[in-house]
């Protein structure tokens with residue numbers, strides 16, 4: 001929070017409408033979870049919104065611009081989606097941030113959302129080794145290479161439905177690398193749930 005935030009009433013991070021950190025119109029961009037096609041990931045992949053418009057703005061505001069007030073909304077949306085992705089009890093495994101990015105953002109943003117989901121356990125078992133670059137601008141192959149062997153697993157989730165939680169699915173490289181690393185550690189990922197996705201919906 002900056003000094004300006006304390007002086008000004010909040011405005012919607014999606015559309016700038018004053019009076020709320022997130023207005024009802026922008027929240028409407030997020031719906032019930034939709035299955036999406038992401039070749040090579042393994043478990044079913046679900047998203048709450050397409051990565052465009054207000055949904056994209058809200059995710060970026062939370063992730064890059066420190067709009068902390070949005071955590072409660074994201075937490076509630078993820079909680080509402082869990083019934084669709086598998087039976088309880090649920091354990092959320094937040095997709096890991098690069099260490100430098102997490103430092104710049106004042107913490108790991110997906111961990112913060114996972115902790116706001118009051119009906120699920122959180123297992124922060126994934127970490128990125130040093131040397132992972134920012135994936136912006138990288139091709140699908142470069143993204144895979146960037147993460148190759150660099151997702152580390154420390155510990156195990158509780159038994160139950162294990163859900164990998166990510167902010168944006170673009171090529172699926174991050175989700176795929178996380179699922180593979182978990183599998184190597186003997187942990188099955190039952191589903192991947194993303195706040196937003198740039199992938200097409202699964203037909204039918």
Ligand SMILES: [Zn+2]
Pocket residue numbers: 012013014015016017022023024025026027054
């Ligand atoms: Zn709005």
